[in-house]
Amino acid sequence: GAVVSQHPSRVICKSGTSVKIECRSLDFQATTMFWYRQFPKQSLMLMATSNEGSKATYEQGVEKDKFLINHASLTLSTLTVTSAHPEDSSFYICSALLSRESAYEQYFGPGTRLTVT
Amino acid sequence: GQSLEQPSEVTAVEGAIVQINCTYQTSGFYGLSWYQQHDGGAPTFLSYNALDGLEETGRFSSFLSRSDSYGYLLLQELQMKDSASYFCAVMDSSYKLIFGSGTRLLVRP
Numbered sequence: 001g002a003v004v005s006q007h008p009s010r011v012i013c014k015s016g017t018s019v020k021i022e023c024r025s026l027d028f029q030a031t032t033m034f035w036y037r038q039f040p041k042q043s044l045m046l047m048a049t050s051n052e053g054s055k056a057t058y059e060q061g062v063e064k065d066k067f068l069i070n071h072a073s074l075t076l077s078t079l080t081v082t083s084a085h086p087e088d089s090s091f092y093i094c095s096a097l098l099s100r101e102s103a104y105e106q107y108f109g110p111g112t113r114l115t116v117t
Numbered sequence: 118g119q120s121l122e123q124p125s126e127v128t129a130v131e132g133a134i135v136q137i138n139c140t141y142q143t144s145g146f147y148g149l150s151w152y153q154q155h156d157g158g159a160p161t162f163l164s165y166n167a168l169d170g171l172e173e174t175g176r177f178s179s180f181l182s183r184s185d186s187y188g189y190l191l192l193q194e195l196q197m198k199d200s201a202s203y204f205c206a207v208m209d210s211s212y213k214l215i216f217g218s219g220t221r222l223l224v225r226p
Contacts, residue, residue: 032212043204043216044160093159097212103165104212105149111159 001027001055004096006109013084014117020080021112023094027075030096034106038091050077084116119143121217123205128223131193137190137220139205149181154208154219155201162188163190163203194220200224 003026013019023033031052036044048069051059056069067082081088091113095106121141131211141147148167152160166172166181167214178191192199202221206214 034213043218044214046213049211051214063141095214103167104208105150105162105165106208106212106214107162108152110160 002096002098002105003016003027003105003108004085006094006112008112009027009110010113011114012115012117013075014062016083018080018082019057019084019095019114020078021101021114023077023096023108023109024075025075025098028096028098030077030098031074032097033071033077034097035069035077035079035096036093037113038093044093047079081114086116089114090117119215121205121207121215123203123217123220126221126223128183131195131197131224131226133189133195135194135195135222137203137205137222139188139190139217141186141205141207141217143207143209145209145211145216147210147212148184149179150206150214151177151179151190152204152206152210152216154204160204163207165208168225169206190207195224197224197226209222 007022020024033050041092046114047062050069052071052072071077074104091111093111095108123139144166152164164179171180176193181188183184202219204219205217
């Protein structure tokens with residue numbers, strides 16, 4: 001159990017366009033999901049916390065108007081990169097929070113590799 | 118500030134045992150997790166420690182000492198497929214994960 005999917009796995013878009021990435025928890029409900037970005041050979045950096053039914057909480061330095069997050073249901077969160085630029089090219093990974101026997105674990109999706117040309 | 122420190126690279130021989138250490142300094146602490154990431158892939162969950170002591174899951178074990186703000190991941194009977202990056206991460210009181218910079222493990226024949 002505890003499977004998280006992401007779609008698309010890979011996307012190439014032109015500078016100035018917008019891209020939407022979906023994150024789904026397949027076999028559990030997740031009131032909280034997280035969005036990360038990872039540049040080559042670097043660690044994961046948390047971008048924002050996505051809460052079902054409420055506004056996302058963004059980390060310092062992350063532009064909320066550029067990275068739109070919508071957590072419309074208990075199994076789906078979306079990240080839209082608006083007016084993408086080449087510097088937005090990165091590996092975007094979501095995770096879903098699962099409570100299991102009073103412990104909390106984050107399960108990660110397979111990631112989306114975004115290339116902006 | 119919040120920081121986690123782990124070695125950048127470790128090399129070991131197939132069949133050996135390797136320990137990856139992690140020290141942390143964070144404003145909140147809910148637990149220490151370990152993740153494995155192969156090149157081009159997403160992180161996969163390995164273990165989680167909320168209390169002091171050793172947690173064993175197959176060939177992998179993880180240890181936590183909250184008083185020392187220290188933990189480690191122990192990998193036994195190393196296999197070539199264990200070559201990957203390993204990240205320690207602290208979960209804070211709002212369930213966010215703060216990741217270390219990662220340790221690249223190279224297993225040699």
